[in-house]
Amino acid sequence: MQAAQDNNEGQTVTLTSQCLCKAHTFTASVPASSLPIDASCCHCTSCRHSTGAMHSMDIDWPGPTDDIYKSDLRRFDFTSKVKILFCGTCGTPMFFECRYEGPDGPVATGVFSGTLANTAHPNLIHITDHIFVGDTVDGGASMWLRHPNADGTPAKRWTAGKGTSPELPADWSSSAPPSSPPQGPIEVPIWCKCRGVNFVLRPDFSSLPKDAALPFFVDPESKKLLTSFDACDSCRLAFGADIVNWTFALLQHIHFADSPSSDPETKKFPQTAAELKKAVSAAPPGEDRDPRLGTLALYESSPGAQRYFCGRCSASVFYGCDSRQDMVDVAVGVLEGPGGGAARAEEVLAWSYGGKMTWRQDVVGGWREGLVQAVEGEAEEFRVGRGLPVNFRRKIKEANERKG
Ligand SMILES: [Zn+2]
Ligand SMILES: [Zn+2]
Ligand SMILES: [Zn+2]
Missing domain, CATH: 2.170.150.70 (Metal Binding Protein, Guanine Nucleotide Exchange Factor; Chain A)
Incomplete structure (x- = not known):
């Protein structure tokens, strides 16, 4: 419960990102007035198969990044423009390093929300979008994350990229009952x-x-x-x-x-x-x-x-x-x-x-x-x-x- 003390001061909230084995810890301070922080969930096949979760969720890392890039976090080339930085000891994926304009372009750093300490601040994160829901075929986990925010605001669901692919209507769902197991041995x-x-x-x-x-x-x-x-x-x-x-x-x-x-x-x-x-x-x-x-x-x-x-x-x-x-x-x-x-x-x-x-x-x-x-x-x-x-x-x- 990291932020109890911060809340008393009412000025800043500390975000802590830490891996499971605790070899890597990074912190960032954000003004309490800037909360909540916008987050988006990616349901693409690559995010599911590189985390083991049903989707990734990340926010822009609001803190210093020098220590992150100087650390011995292991790097994985997720795409030609995006790397995952993860702990080689415990496997925790911690950050996305994004260079959308080429290797010498500006770097954007996203933090995997699951690594953030469970700060006692109810409105820390606001989920705005679900991207690449089309990859899931059946809607995946977006089906239970359509209204994930405390203030009742829905999260938008996109077939692929945000704003660059069709938005799924709010009532879009795969209402069909689960299909029966295929005949013969299941693989x-x-x-x-x-x-x-x-x-x-x-x-x-x-x-x-x-x-x-x-x-x-x-x-x-x-x-x-x-x-x-x-x-x-x-x-x-x-x-x-x-x-x-x-x-x-x-x-x-x-x-x-x-x-x-x-x-x-x-x-x-x-x-x-x-x-x-x-x-x-x-x-x-x-x-x-x-x-x-x-x-x-x-x-x-x-x-x-x-x-x-x-x-x-x-x-x-x-x-x-x-x-x-x-x-x-x-x-x-x-x-x-x-x-x-x-x-x-x-x-x-x-x-x-x-x-x-x-x-x-x-x-x-x-x-x-x-x-x-x-x-x-x-x-x-x-x-x-x-x-x-x-x-x-x-x-x-x-x-x-x-x-x-
Ligand atoms: Zn670790
Ligand atoms: Zn993805
Ligand atoms: Zn692998």
Whole structure:
């Protein structure tokens, strides 16, 4: 709660951008009178696959930039004009370096909003626009961010660039119910923007005996995979995104992209959390390490908790932990919808729309609380508007809460 003291003075508010491992911290002071700061969300395929989140959100960095560009933040060429600056240790994407007029032109610096401390200033950020919503096919996360601002102002949604592409009408939505899973084996590609991470998820619960218990994250009716909304501080730092969406997978269902599922000779993807940790940590790189793990890197954010990200483009990919050996959490942003690339991949994912987000206690009292609350409300409206049932896990969770 950085700004309590600033608020008392009523003059300036301090913004702090910090990575998950705390190796990198940058601050900026802004006059309280200049708030809120305009932010825009980019839903393009590249932003999703370079963060692991459903979109990026950034604001112009209002502070000094010398320290940022002198730091050892790793750089990734996002486009010919834009670089992502991220922490090579923990994978947090921190800044965009934009040179729109060529390498010698002026530099604009954007900060990933998920890295900003949860300052106790309710109107810190105002979301004005959603860009490249067309890339999502199904509207992606813009569906629950149409009215994200405390003052009720809507955010505009653009097919591609702001002002240079058609604006989507306010009532535009993909109202269709999620399509049913494709017939036959389902393939869900898992890849990061630089393609250094290239796996495939083949969720298959049909081979289980009829009465076998399903993993907790599988919808007993549809066999789709639970997909959560998560407001946890460590996740937002790892992704550089304020709200993170995870789905879940058994490790036996994850494969190297070019490996056939049935060939017994091919060495399989690591089958337990311990094997995955060992395989990715194998040093020196290139020797004991399976080259098919590509650029997958590991940061242990707390004892027994493994966060996997791309060491080249920064995308968050998996979360593994010692207490759940047979599975990992999978970042939804690095998935490709199997039926035409829809960002929400509802053919295979059972989204937990509405209700309280996981770890929402982390945002209480800070500027993010309003955003989280708006998303919870609008995701619920989105669910009801489409006639979708309450998600199976939410039913269990709310029944448990009622029991106390
Ligand atoms: Zn770091
Ligand atoms: Zn983008
Ligand atoms: Zn990558």
